[in-house]
Amino acid sequence: MSDNPILEIDNLVKVYGSGKTAKRAVDGVSLQIKRGAFYGLLGPNGAGKSTTIHAITGIAQPTSGVIKIDGVDVVKDYKEARNKVGLSPQEFNVDIFSTPEQLMDFMGGYYGIPKDERRAKIESLIERFDLQKHRKVKFQKLSGGLKRRAMLGRALVHTPDLLILDEPTAGVDVEQRHDLWEYLKELNEKEGKTIILTSHYLEEIQYLCNEIAIINNGKIVAEGTKEEFMKGGKSVEQRYLEITREDNKNNHA
Amino acid sequence: MLNRIGLYTMFRREVVRTMRVVVQTLVAPVISAALYIFIFGTVIGTKIDDFAGVPYISFVFPGVLMLSIINASFASASSNLYFMRFTRGIEEILIAPFSYLEMLIGFVGSAVVRSMMVALLILAVGFLFGAVSLVNPIGFMLYVMAIAAIFAMLGIVVALWAEGFEQLQVLNTFVITPLTYLGGIFYSITFLPELAAQITRLNPFFYFADGIRSSMIGYSEANTQVGIVVIVGLVVLLGWLVTTLFKRGWKIRY
Structure with a gap:
């Protein structure tokens, strides 16, 4: 396995709008994520987490800065870069009349996966996410938990090197959330998949992630291993609150 | 390398979407075309002498077909992308x-x-009424595909521009429909006063209808070279515009 980082972000800036209404959603973010990491990206609403993810995946156009996935520039060599990343977004960005099976089938097709290979992968994902009974049910009729599982299946259909999960357990009940955690842990530890996770459930971050960054007001304000965050017997949640409150105080001073 | 499986998947997804609302996407245009064929072929056509050496319905049918292709292509592209x-x-x-x-x-x-799904069904109805002839099948296919592509690209531009469902209909209502009906699909421009005929020659839809008609019945009222330049020019211009808009991510990329 290569020692090169799977994701390198150098001075990413994203500005929405222009003139007086311009909003600097991401303001000089730089990150390096090691291959095989389970990386938690934390921050309050509007801090720049989703915008950073959008810039990595091609949903947003960076204003400036460089993003490389496995050494491939996401702007210059965007086609190659897209093959390396899978996204389960915060919002359900799907055709709500499609079934989970169709969502995975179409997504696999978009990634150029041949039919037989695609079929086999879909079957394994449907089984893994326990979607057998719901495979032909329209997305709009699924429960919140089933929708999340279908989104995860769609994100994994092309076996990406880097999996990005933006609030993957929002609206999922406790039991299903724990099932999902075990699956993600297995995906990271046994299959070596690099995962970036954003979540407002900080116990989820503490349980799953081995590296953590906090983004606030568009900037990375803290980054380190989970152990470094939890130094002194503090929980991730306690450290998160300390860091963001301190940063907000400094910004308002 | 071209993402062939990806493109095939996009086409396949559109077929699934079309079949999901089959009454709206296939049945309605076929019924509408069948009514045109019945009225112009059986009701009015039998009272009119042959026109340009063919029954009136054969003169009108290419225009009816073009109208359906334009509507299907524009609606498909605009509703797909807007949705x-x-x-x-x-x-x-x-x-x-x-x-x-x-x-x-x-x-x-x-x-x-x-x-093309709509066109095939309408051709089948046309055959039943004896309205279809095809003197230049390759030319016919090229005209049909080029015209469908032009209106698909216009549909994409409108889908990117529209901020509401109502705006999706603006171009169709105020531009496409009037220019189609005034493009000589139901009449010959020889029926028009000279000034009106000259104005019609400025209408690109006149060349669309004439191209399909000439490939079907071999009768043309337009300068073929001008028609080809207009059609190819629009394909290239709109293709450049849509590719540029996609590259800029206008209204689709944050």
Whole structure:
């Protein structure tokens, strides 16, 4: 396995709008994520987490800065870069009349996966996410938990090197959330998949992630291993609150 | 390398979407065309002498077919992309390995697939009424595909521009429908006063209808070279415009 980082972000800036209404959603973010990491990206609403993810995946156009996935520039060599990343977004960005099976089938097709290979992968994902009974049910009729599982299946259909999960357990009940955690842990530890996770459930971050960054007001304000965050017997949640409150105080001073 | 499986998947998805609302997408245009054929062929056509050496219905049929192709192609492209913008389903395409040119081919090709399904059904109805002849099948296919592509690209531009469902209909209501009906699909421009005939020659829809008609019945009222320049020019211009808009991510990329 290569020692090169799977994701390198150098001075990413994203500005929405222009003139007086311009909003600097991401303001000089730089990150390096090691291959095989389970990386938690934390921050309050509007801090720049989703915008950073959008810039990595091609949903947003960076204003400036460089993003490389496995050494491939996401702007210059965007086609190659897209093959390396899978996204389960915060919002359900799907055709709500499609079934989970169709969502995975179409997504696999978009990634150029041949039919037989695609079929086999879909079957394994449907089984893994326990979607057998719901495979032909329209997305709009699924429960919140089933929708999340279908989104995860769609994100994994092309076996990406880097999996990005933006609030993957929002609206999922406790039991299903724990099932999902075990699956993600297995995906990271046994299959070596690099995962970036954003979540407002900080116990989820503490349980799953081995590296953590906090983004606030568009900037990375803290980054380190989970152990470094939890130094002194503090929980991730306690450290998160300390860091963001301190940063907000400094910004308002 | 061209993402062939990805493009085929986009076409396949449009077929699934078309069949999901089959009454609206296939049955309605066929009924509408059948009514035109019945009225112009059986009711009015039998009272009119042969026109340009063919029954009146054979003169009108290419225009009816063109009208259906234009509507199917425009509606397919505009509703598909607008709905994807509305639900953010467009992100599936943005995160997938498609170049901007492939996005153009995918969206336009999907709309052309639907309009070809409509065209085949209408041709079948036309055959039943004896309204179909085809003197130049290759020319016919090229005209039909090019016209479907032009209106698919216009549909894409409107889908990107529209901020509401009502705006999707603006171009159709105020531009496409009037120019289609005034483009000589139901009449010969020889029926018009000279000034009106000259004005009609400035209407690109006149060349669309004339191209399809000439390939079907061998009768033409337009300068073929001018018609080809107009059609190819629009394909190239709109293709450049749509690819540029996709590259800039206008209204689809944050």
